[in-house]
Amino acid sequence: MTDERLRGGRRSLAVSFFVQGVTFALLVTRIPAIQDQYGISDGLLPVFLAAVPILAGVASVVTEKVVARSGPAALLRWAQPVVLLALVGVGAGSQLWHAAVALGLFGLAVGALDASMNMLGVSLQRAYGRSIMLGFHASYSLGGIAGASLAWVGAHWHLSLFASYLPVVALLLPVAFVGSRWYVNGEPAPQGTGDSQVRGGVAFKLLMPLCLVMTFAYIGDSTVSNWSAKYLQDVLHSSEEMATVPYNAYMVTTLLGRSVGDFGVRRFGAAAVVRAGAVLAAVGFAVVAVAQGAWVGMAGFTVLGLGLSVVVPQTFAAAGRLFPEHSDAAVARLNVFNYVGFLIGSPLVGALGDAWSYRGAMLVPMVLVLVTVVYATSFGARPARYGGGHEQPRTVDVG
Secondary structure (H helix, E strand, O other), rough: OOOHHHHHHHHHHHHHHHHHHHHHHHHHHHHHHHHHHHHHOOOOOOHHHHHHHHHHHHHHHHHHHHHHHOHHHHHHHHHHHHHHHHHHHHHOOOOHHHHEEEEEEHHHHHHHHHHHHHHHHHHHHHHOOOOOOOHHHHHHHHHHHHHHHHHHHHHOOOOHHHHHHHHHHEEEEHHHHHHHHEEEOOOOOOOOOOOOOOOOOOOHHHHHHHHHHHHHHHHHHHHHHHHHHHHHHHOOOHHHHOOOHHHHHHHHHHHHHHHHHHHHHHHHHHHHHHHHHHHHHHHHHHHHOOOOOHHHHHHHHHHHHHHHHHHHHHHHHHHHHOOEEEEHHHHHHHHHHHHHHHHHHHHHHHHHHHHHOOHHHHHHHHHHHHHHHHHHHOOOOOOOOOOOOOOOOOOOEEE
């Protein structure tokens, strides 16, 4: 295949990340509205929030087996439309079991989607021979900004969830189908390459530091996505309309951080970039915890986005470098800890908020993201070389 086909695959995957950013933002920024539509109590809400990452984690484990036979491109081609249709289902229901079914389907599909997207991203980065992973996640952030903005419009005009979701899905569904025609898998790593080779597959002991980093990062991310709206409304006494803004601001700064992050990784190395991001994220949580007004709280969530923006993409990239011959398996297993972080983070913050205070609850993810500094050596001490350091795209196979 030509270099142009590889670049086309990179663009189409960026579109897929963008679509998922829109979809996820439309779901999480309207959690108070979902709670009201279905009459979900504050006590029951954490159960619903926990069910989605549990099912997504199950799907991510299954994904490792599926892609071994069909490849990540084929799985992504079908997972993304299912996620979009599940979002419409969340907006269309009226009874509690409707919400359970729609959110369950969303969780299963999003697990397969997240794993397959990042598998493709890691393989394309290897084919390019330089850091491009943050660019894909920047597209996700851009989609999150668009989705959060659309959620603000829905809240401002008091639109039903179905009226908010249906036009967006009707637009994005054909975009996802058409874009999937150009998905490609980067070429497999040569035998014996990489930072660490383990005969027969992925050694969990070597992957564990990255799993912990992924967990801590998503505890922080889930705190923003699942609780920022309620935090502004219930703790900082903002309007429902303003409560949709923190996630948008968070996504703006993740976009900024990811847009320049690949350059930072090439210049300073992944470990230095991850350390700086972890410290900055901790500062953001501290600001949120002590904020006395909505605008200061939003400033804290904004700083948070800049700090956390680099951690997750570089964790996936590090897993690909560690096990280049088994990168799909490594990414699938690592992706499970994405949902472990969500599973722990959402109920933990909710339980601490109810038993103690939501301000105090913000200190827990602050401490955890700081622990990431200890594990930053797992990302490499110097600017990383991908696929032997080649700077030009190499030949690929269509996925």
